[in-house]
Amino acid sequence: MANNAGKASFVLKLMLIVMTLGFAGYGVAGMMHESPEPPVPVPVPESNPLTPAKVQLGMRLFMDSNLSDPDAGSTKVACVTCHSPMLGFSDAKIRSIGVYNRRGKRNSPTVFNSAYQHSQFWDGRAQYLTDPVTGDVLPGTSLEAQALGPIQDPLEMNNTPENVVGYVLYRYRKALLRAFPGIAPYIGSSYEVPVVFQAIGKAIASYERTILAFDSPYDSYAAGNTGALSDAQLRGLALFRGKGNCTACHPEPLFTDVTSGNPDSGFHNIGVFRQGYETGTNDATGEPLFPNTGLPGYEGYDLGRYYVTKSTSDIGKFKTPTLRQLLCTAPYMHNGKYSRIRDAVEFVVRGTVAGIPDPYEDDYAGEVSPLITAIRSRDWYEDEINDLTAFLEALSGGHMCSGTGMRGMSR
Numbered sequence: 001m002a003n004n005a006g007k008a009s010f011v012l013k014l015m016l017i018v019m020t021l022g023f024a025g026y027g028v029a030g031m032m033h034e035s036p037e038p039p040v041p042v043p044v045p046e047s048n049p050l051t052p053a054k055v056q057l058g059m060r061l062f063m064d065s066n067l068s069d070p071d072a073g074s075t076k077v078a079c080v081t082c083h084s085p086m087l088g089f090s091d092a093k094i095r096s097i098g099v100y101n102r103r104g105k106r107n108s109p110t111v112f113n114s115a116y117q118h119s120q121f122w123d124g125r126a127q128y129l130t131d132p133v134t135g136d137v138l139p140g141t142s143l144e145a146q147a148l149g150p151i152q153d154p155l156e157m158n159n160t161p162e163n164v165v166g167y168v169l170y171r172y173r174k175a176l177l178r179a180f181p182g183i184a185p186y187i188g189s190s191y192e193v194p195v196v197f198q199a200i201g202k203a204i205a206s207y208e209r210t211i212l213a214f215d216s217p218y219d220s221y222a223a224g225n226t227g228a229l230s231d232a233q234l235r236g237l238a239l240f241r242g243k244g245n246c247t248a249c250h251p252e253p254l255f256t257d258v259t260s261g262n263p264d265s266g267f268h269n270i271g272v273f274r275q276g277y278e279t280g281t282n283d284a285t286g287e288p289l290f291p292n293t294g295l296p297g298y299e300g301y302d303l304g305r306y307y308v309t310k311s312t313s314d315i316g317k318f319k320t321p322t323l324r325q326l327l328c329t330a331p332y333m334h335n336g337k338y339s340r341i342r343d344a345v346e347f348v349v350r351g352t353v354a355g356i357p358d359p360y361e362d363d364y365a366g367e368v369s370p371l372i373t374a375i376r377s378r379d380w381y382e383d384e385i386n387d388l389t390a391f392l393e394a395l396s397g398g399h400m401c402s403g404t405g406m407r408g409m410s411r
């Protein structure tokens with residue numbers, strides 16, 4: 001992955017100015033989130049340098065429901081439908097709702113800081129684009145590749161590259177050519193659809209590289225303001241780094257390990273998939289939501305990372321989500337099982353949550369990551385779970401959110 005860090009941060013600053021001036025009048029300034037200088041430079045792929053023109057176009061595309069099925073009428077959706085800035089760039093639903101009110105398979109993750117992830121989606125299936133003209137793999141383009149997924153997913157936007165390219169060439173031609181002057185020769189050629197479709201992904205990814213969250217009480221504390229965390233939060237931080245060993249998978253300051261060099265790293269089974277047994281059907285095909293894989297004992301379950309690698313050791317593994325902005329992104333886990341931060345924490349440390357039935361806890365305890373087994377082998381006091389929760393709350397901040405997981409509701 002190319003590191004254009006210095007340049008990226010310059011462009012980011014420039015962009016904040018452009019956005020504030022240029023978009024305030026349209027009432028969408030809230031779509032841009034002003035974050036302090038990130039402690040870790042935003043990775044930018046060599047094949048898609050970050051420019052204000054791309055970010056602006058990407059933001060408009062992110063909000064445009066006409067990228068979805070043209071026949072879906074009032075049920076058309078945009079990226080922002082399921083990744084709303086008012087809800088921490090998520091949607092406050094257990095599982096997302098796409099065109100024709102089709103229910104998706106998983107919980108919508110936040111887009112905050114997804115620019116740092118080497119793979120996108122809960123199972124990491126989006127990793128890179130392939131250049132449509134040369135066939136070359138374009139490293140570091142997981143966001144670009146990801147953006148082209150929901151547009152075509154029958155349970156999300158249910159559209160085709162041809163349709164979307166036609167619409168974007170009609171509606172955004174000038175902005176598109178300003179952002180990507182190099183694509184002009186391909187328009188009208190046999191490469192038109194794949195080249196323009198990728199440009200759409202590149203514009204959206206560029207916008208997403210500006211959706212950063214580093215403006216929380218924790219960041220203030222890390223910058224030397226020792227009073228930024230309460231006593232409970234400080235005790236929680238000690239537990240997070242110590243007894244809880246949470247940093248093994250949620251390392252500071254990004255709080256996820258799906259960012260390190262190894263593209264297979266960052267996926268773990270912490271036992272959630274056994275709780276998300278889904279007997280429902282796929283609203284687009286009428287088939288089971290998670291068709292049988294032929295593996296006995298796993299019928300109906302979401303097998304996560306296994307679908308990507310086909311390795312049985314990856315069954316039930318999911319991407320480690322960031323723990324930033326949790327106050328805005330309830331419910332939690334890939335299946336949206338927990339609506340309170342405290343319940344998610346209790347599940348991580350105990351494997352079971354008081355008052356929430358889990359018929360599988362004992363039978364399947366042996367399947368989870370040894371790191372999790374070690375955490376669960378310790379005794380956990382209620383106060384310790386409260387302190388961990390208080391610390392996680394200190395990882396949110398710096399932007400508006402009117403969602404379900406707000407302070408006060410998370411306990």
Ligand code: HEC
Nearest residue numbers: 078079082096097098106107108109120121122147150156
């Ligand atoms: C119908 C709701 C819906 C729409 C529309 C939608 N998304 Fe998502 N998004 C989701 C869900 C659900 C997931 C997780 C899916 C999975 O892991 O299989 C997701 C995953 C993602 C991720 C990966 C984040 C991570 O941490 O892995 C990104 C980035 C993202 N979406 C951006 C977009 C963009 C860009 C668009 C528009 C082109 C879009 N989404 C449209 C619901 C939606």
Ligand code: HEC
Nearest residue numbers: 244246249268272318319320321332333334344348369371
């Ligand atoms: C072995 C790696 C690992 C360790 C150790 C770990 N986690 Fe996680 N955590 C994950 C994974 C993977 C998920 C997502 C699981 C899923 O949805 O199937 C997750 C999810 C979460 C969530 C839900 C976040 C969301 O947005 O959905 C919270 C909260 C959380 N972990 C807190 C903690 C705390 C607190 C600790 C330490 C006590 C901890 N985790 C230790 C891997 C880990």
